[in-house]
Amino acid sequence: xxxxxxxxxxLAMIEKTISMTEAIARIQNGQTIMVGGFGVPGTPFCLxxxxxxxxxxxxxxxxxxxxxxxxxxxKLIEAGRVKKLITSHLGLNQTVINIKNRxxxxxxxxxxxxxxxxxxxxxxxxxxxxxxxxxxTLLADAxxxxxxxxxxxxxxxxxxxxxxxxxxxxxDRFGNLVYEKSARNFNPLMAxxxxxxxxxxxxxxxxxxxxxxxxxxxxxxxDYVVILERLTDEYGILDHHVR
Numbered sequence: 001x002x003x004x005x006x007x008x009x010x011l012a013m014i015e016k017t018i019s020m021t022e023a024i025a026r027i028q029n030g031q032t033i034m035v036g037g038f039g040v041p042g043t044p045f046c047l048x049x050x051x052x053x054x055x056x057x058x059x060x061x062x063x064x065x066x067x068x069x070x071x072x073x074x075k076l077i078e079a080g081r082v083k084k085l086i087t088s089h090l091g092l093n094q095t096v097i098n099i100k101n102r103x104x105x106x107x108x109x110x111x112x113x114x115x116x117x118x119x120x121x122x123x124x125x126x127x128x129x130x131x132x133x134x135x136x137t138l139l140a141d142a143x144x145x146x147x148x149x150x151x152x153x154x155x156x157x158x159x160x161x162x163x164x165x166x167x168x169x170x171x172d173r174f175g176n177l178v179y180e181k182s183a184r185n186f187n188p189l190m191a192x193x194x195x196x197x198x199x200x201x202x203x204x205x206x207x208x209x210x211x212x213x214x215x216x217x218x219x220x221x222x223d224y225v226v227i228l229e230r231l232t233d234e235y236g237i238l239d240h241h242v243r
């Protein structure tokens with residue numbers, strides 16, 4: 001990989017770093033947004049806060065949960081910016097449960113593995129997946145069915161988004177990303193399944209600093225990189241470092 005000193009003209013062409021303001025300008029009312037993370041690890045809290053400040057609304061969010069009350073995507077939901085949430089569970093967020101029970105937001109639930117596989121299928125260019133999960137429950141009533149080798153299965157459409165927001169421990173200027181331990185979770189999948197991928201990163205390194213075997217998301221999937229000037233208190237339990 002070229003260094004800045006060797007080939008400055010090449011680096012100028014592949015430079016993907018932009019400001020937070022420029023990144024959030026790519027997000028529009030009514031879009032579908034994938035948000036990485038599992039609880040605190042891997043959740044792009046700064047990008048979420050910037051969306052809240054921008055006033056964008058009418059969003060459909062795809063996230064495995066709604067974070068806890070008052071942090072992360074819960075802020076967007078509590079502020080009335082989200083019309084629909086596609087998720088796995090809300091058990092840690094009574095505020096969002098109450099909002100759902102008041103029918104102020106539409107919530108679409110999937111088992112966690114099915115949610116992950118629907119996103120993976122979207123990133124792979126598939127139309128959907130076939131599964132027998134929930135085949136004998138009320139959840140199957142509204143789903144399209146198919147017979148495979150004599151067995152009835154459900155067709156689960158793939159999931160894609162207009163924008164994916166992800167958090168990485170480090171990136172180079174081309175957008176190659178490295179995640180820290182369990183903060184990897186949904187981030188690599190979502191980075192393949194959106195038209196625009198915006199990554200907030202804690203550390204920016206030069207293009208020759210990351211060993212190819214250490215890269216979790218290749219830069220070809222990343223459209224924009226936002227370097228975080230600081231981490232908010234919501235990241236407090238994480239201790240990131242790049243080896």
